[in-house]
Amino acid sequence: MTGFVDLFTESNSALHRMDPRVKIASVIFLSLLALIISELGYLLVLAGVMVLLLLIGRASFSKTMFAFSYVSRVMLLIVVLWPIFDPSGTPVLLEFGPIKITGPGILAGLATAVRVFCLAAVWYVLMFTTSQRDLVRALVKLGLRFDYGLSLAISLRFLPTFGATVESIKDAQRARGLELDRGGVAKRARNYLAVLVPTTITALKTADTLALALQSRAYGARADRTYLRELSMRAIDYVALVVVVAAFALPFAAKYLLSMPL
């Protein structure tokens, strides 16, 4: 069975206790920050902050390794390919034919790789420290319609179940002599029908049962919903929000208003 990994890890760290709305806002601001900074040195500082956040959020080592195993491949590609396609600047370090490797090209490649790391890390911190339930709750509080929020929550909740069903269906068809990865494109597409049709039907049946289960528990009985768990901003949440906004706004102003090289 190909495992579906829920990145969220139960814990009681400061980041886990932070209001999910603040976390979502922070992730957006820090992502923008990673995009506006282009100097390698500052990006490395930001990357250091990300590592610190991962530590504060007590990210599990194995999940972090799993998450960054994909990101690191992208980073490696960028480091290798960027200098080849970016011949700008001097000094020229190497030259064969049309390919020119320059010092600034290598630095730009490194900077972009670190930027990718920062962008990935900040979203991973959110996923590591925020349960799906809290994420959806925050989105609803930020104005998403409750129905959509619930649909989103249910979809996320059923992803692993669904993955297991698909594996079971594949096994069932392989036991009937189906070889999914044999033959040309058309043959393979037809092969996958044998997986797609039972998957769709099973999913529709599940959805139907689920709708009935929701109705039988009086979903939608009153228009003005009350919530068992209210979100409330604590002082520390406001502080965190101010810090993050400042961390974004100051470099932004420095770069675009004062034209400082960042």
Next chain:
Amino acid sequence: MIPRNRALPSEEKIISVRNLKFVYEGGVEALRGINLDIRSGEFLAIVGGNGSGKTTLAKNFNGLLRPTGGTVRVADKPASELTVAQLSRIIGYAFQNPDHQLFCASVEEEVRFGPVNLGYPEDEVKAKVEHAIEAMDIHSVRALPPHSLRLSERRRVSIASVIAMDPRVIILDEPTTGLDAGETKALMAKVSQLNREGRTVVLITHDMRLVAEHASRVVVMSDGRIVLDSDPRGAFADLDLLRNCSLVPPPVMLLAHSLAKYGVPRDIISPQELVMRIVLGKGDVR
């Protein structure tokens, strides 16, 4: 005692498992050293509580799972050298949930799918499909879409689609879950008929009554090991062992155990047998 109309198992080992171990990716040890020979023509029941390793074992027979230790031989060849598709010519596997298998527009197409995959010529496909439809008694629904049928019919279609591949062994994973008593009886009668025709049947189940009435041999699994391997009579004699494996023997067996102090033997496995022992074997009953 009760005449049993079933093919005698031959000496040929159709499936032979040595020191089989299986560990799932997450590190769960599902099988911890299984040794088992299944002879051609047997009606073998694999019983045990949820999570005891029944399905994992069966999936190792036909290559859906590959051993992490030990060996599986099928029809005297190492299973590791055969693909799932090649193994499916010898071992048919009907999944617990028929909805995971059915996808065609009509029952007949569904039953054809397997033999066509295996590349049989058209006349053989036709013959095999007819035999399978006959064996599972699904003539009346052969033109209907399988998903429109009731559960007992969908189950029969899914078993028919396996029989149509003409395998020597048929693995049935909890085939009676969700069926009522009448549907269960009808289905098991058809499965017994397949066994009488010489097919090896491997039945995975919790239902000890099915085992008592149909199986020629019972393997009890617990925690990834085989804890008992005997005929049903022997398997039911050890109530403590069954209880430890979350299994309940058939009521008639419990009754026989309660009547043991009046001279009723404990190894009764059917109501008819109990009646015969009490009525005819008066000498035993005080």
